[in-house]
Amino acid sequence: MVKLESIITQRVHIQLELSSVPILPHCLSADPDSAIHSSHTAHRGNPEVHHTRCTGAPCKDSLMACVVSLYRPLSLLAPVGVRRAIVYRMSLDMRAREVFATAIEAVQPDIVVRRGLERTGDTLLVNGRSFTLKNNLHLVGFGKAVLGMAAEAERIVGDHLVRGVISVPHGIQETIRQHGKDQMLLKDGSHITVMEGAKHNLPDADAQRAAECIKELVSTLTENDMLLVLISGGGSALLPAPVPPISLQEKQDVTRRLAGAGATIQELNSVRRALSILKGGGLAHCAHPAQVVALVLSDVIGDPLDLIASGPTVWTEVWPEEIWSVLERYGLSSSLPVSVKEVLGRSAPRWEKSGEQSDRAAHVLNAVIGSNSIALECAGRRARELGFRPVVLSPGVCGDVQSVSRLYGLLARFACSRDEPPPELPAEILKLGPETGVESWDLCRAMQVLGEGRGEGWGATCLLAGGEPTVQLTGKGRGGRNQELALRVGLELEGMELPPKGPLFLSGGTDGQDGPTEAAGAVTDAGLGKEARAQGLDPDGFLVNNDSFTFFSRLSGGQRLLLPGLTGTNVMDVHMLLIPPIPIVVSGR
Numbered sequence: 001m002v003k004l005e006s007i008i009t010q011r012v013h014i015q016l017e018l019s020s021v022p023i024l025p026h027c028l029s030a031d032p033d034s035a036i037h038s039s040h041t042a043h044r045g046n047p048e049v050h051h052t053r054c055t056g057a058p059c060k061d062s063l064m065a066c067v068v069s070l071y072r073p074l075s076l077l078a079p080v081g082v083r084r085a086i087v088y089r090m091s092l093d094m095r096a097r098e099v100f101a102t103a104i105e106a107v108q109p110d111i112v113v114r115r116g117l118e119r120t121g122d123t124l125l126v127n128g129r130s131f132t133l134k135n136n137l138h139l140v141g142f143g144k145a146v147l148g149m150a151a152e153a154e155r156i157v158g159d160h161l162v163r164g165v166i167s168v169p170h171g172i173q174e175t176i177r178q179h180g181k182d183q184m185l186l187k188d189g190s191h192i193t194v195m196e197g198a199k200h201n202l203p204d205a206d207a208q209r210a211a212e213c214i215k216e217l218v219s220t221l222t223e224n225d226m227l228l229v230l231i232s233g234g235g236s237a238l239l240p241a242p243v244p245p246i247s248l249q250e251k252q253d254v255t256r257r258l259a260g261a262g263a264t265i266q267e268l269n270s271v272r273r274a275l276s277i278l279k280g281g282g283l284a285h286c287a288h289p290a291q292v293v294a295l296v297l298s299d300v301i302g303d304p305l306d307l308i309a310s311g312p313t314v315w316t317e318v319w320p321e322e323i324w325s326v327l328e329r330y331g332l333s334s335s336l337p338v339s340v341k342e343v344l345g346r347s348a349p350r351w352e353k354s355g356e357q358s359d360r361a362a363h364v365l366n367a368v369i370g371s372n373s374i375a376l377e378c379a380g381r382r383a384r385e386l387g388f389r390p391v392v393l394s395p396g397v398c399g400d401v402q403s404v405s406r407l408y409g410l411l412a413r414f415a416c417s418r419d420e421p422p423p424e425l426p427a428e429i430l431k432l433g434p435e436t437g438v439e440s441w442d443l444c445r446a447m448q449v450l451g452e453g454r455g456e457g458w459g460a461t462c463l464l465a466g467g468e469p470t471v472q473l474t475g476k477g478r479g480g481r482n483q484e485l486a487l488r489v490g491l492e493l494e495g496m497e498l499p500p501k502g503p504l505f506l507s508g509g510t511d512g513q514d515g516p517t518e519a520a521g522a523v524t525d526a527g528l529g530k531e532a533r534a535q536g537l538d539p540d541g542f543l544v545n546n547d548s549f550t551f552f553s554r555l556s557g558g559q560r561l562l563l564p565g566l567t568g569t570n571v572m573d574v575h576m577l578l579i580p581p582i583p584i585v586v587s588g589r
């Protein structure tokens with residue numbers, strides 16, 4: 001029998017041989033097969049990104065990815081010295097991409113559904129409550145991650161499933177098929193009907209038809225039935241059911257104008273709830289008296305159940321004054337369609353008196369089964385395995401990308417100051433808290449961990465955060481908030497006194513699609529500006545035109561782009577600042 005240590009040592013050896021080859025980031029994946037696969041599909045997906053080293057056969061980069069992924073299961077068994085040798089030979093870039101991949105893996109639709117839906121015999125356990133299955137289960141769903149969630153739910157409770165309808169984004173089945181993620185597709189003979197719609201994330205006639213089918217299904221249920229509702233981000237656009245006489249076009253117009261004027265998701269969805277039959281508890285209302293169990297994959301900061309997909313299973317009162325003040329704030333109140341004014345002017349309460357309402361609420365269980373926090377927690381564990389001291393700053397970073405990039409720039413400076421950082425630096429960092437959605441105590445806690453890292457030389461810290469910053473669009477280029485943030489942070493780091501190999505910053509959307517581009521985000525460091533200018537690219541010019549995707553595609557053959565492909569999940573964005581570790585000299589090999 002070959003000894004484990006010798007297997008690991010051989011792997012170290014392969015790693016050392018390959019370490020001279022630059023790594024193609026997209027090759028990193030959780031398992032060797034998909035690592036090789038993703039290395040090649042990523043190229044197909046983006047013709048602008050061209051790597052000469054990757055052709056037909058598995059490339060050295062893919063092999064390197066295999067080494068890394070094989071390392072994972074063995075890492076806990078390997079002697080500490082060997083483990084360190086492997087980890088410290090991995091570039092920071094490679095480790096950042098691996099941590100990002102872990103964050104996405106943690107919130108895959110099948111994984112979150114398995115975590116949220118426990119079954120023993122005919123008993124279903126959700127959030128500590130148990131339900132008996134009696135061939136009485138119906139299923140509906142709407143959102144960007146719902147196809148994979150439904151496939152897993154059917155694997156778990158399919159034998160009790162009578163019928164289901166889900167509303168998912170236009171083209172998603174074909175895209176998932178192309179990416180080889182067959183476990184996210186429904187099997188042949190499934191009892192669930194898949195309806196695609198909401199092209200470009202806007203409610204359309206297809207999505208409205210799906211909403212009608214969903215309403216029809218849930219309206220026939222009795223007290224002997226159970227309704228499983230799968231909800232994820234993008235659900236608002238996929239479940240449009242305007243309150244008559246509002247037309248779909250009128251509703252679409254109001255939401256598009258609000259979003260374009262910069263309304264927050266809280267403001268936008270409070271208006272959507274007021275204009276919709278199914279939002280704000282309407283779906284649960286239609287399903288009464290059936291038992292409703294909603295599994296929610298959150299894409300909103302703080303996981304507010306009444307706002308995610310506009311809360312179709314959460315009874316929410318509509319306060320017309322609140323809606324009018326939002327419409328006034330964004331200059332829409334004087335140009336509203338007559339139908340919208342009529343609906344907002346109605347005096348009758350939306351729901352029955354409170355006694356009856358609480359009886360109805362007792363029939364509904366809402367459970368958040370996945371969120372940005374879970375993704376960050378798992379990413380932190382992976383970062384620890386890869387040699388970093390992890391610290392989660394916050395899952396709620398928001399505000400303009402300019403302020404957010406400034407915050408990460410200052411935190412990097414704080415972490416990398418050779419001696420004690422200048423006394424004014426912590427105050428400058430704390431000042432950015434309110435506009436970036438980060439609490440002072442979270443900033444203080446993060447600075448403490450970064451400071452401890454500094455105490456050990458250059459430290460070895462992985463600062464993680466999540467959320468959804470915003471971009472003020474002024475140009476006509478192609479980009480997304482993650483790529484723009486990464487570009488800005490790269491420029492912030494330029495000129496700082498920093499360790500030779502870092503820090504490194506990554507920003508990526510967990511859905512794999514940053515704005516209307518094929519990339520999820522990008523990886524940058526202090527060398528970004530110099531590298532760009534040496535290739536005749538002016539970073540500031542691209543920024544002014546919101547053209548970050550074109551910038552990263554042209555820069556060094558697109559090597560800094562994150563290209564995981566469509567992930568089939570969505571828990572907002574992940575940000576990562578890696579402060580390089582103290583170099584360790586490995587003796588022996």
Ligand SMILES: Nc1ncnc2c1ncn2[C@@H]1O[C@H](COP(=O)(O)OP(=O)(O)OP(=O)(O)O)[C@@H](O)[C@H]1O
Nearest residue numbers: 233234471477478479480481484513514515516546
């Ligand atoms: N050229 C661009 N440069 C930078 N950001 C852009 C650009 N074009 C669009 N965006 C930003 O991308 C965001 C939309 O991105 P995306 O389609 O990933 O939506 P999302 O917010 O992730 O949607 P959901 O939450 O439904 O998944 C908007 O915030 C918009 O400002």
Ligand SMILES: O=C(O)[C@H](O)CO
Nearest residue numbers: 233234235236308309
């Ligand atoms: O669908 C929506 O309303 C947004 O994605 C927030 O959940």
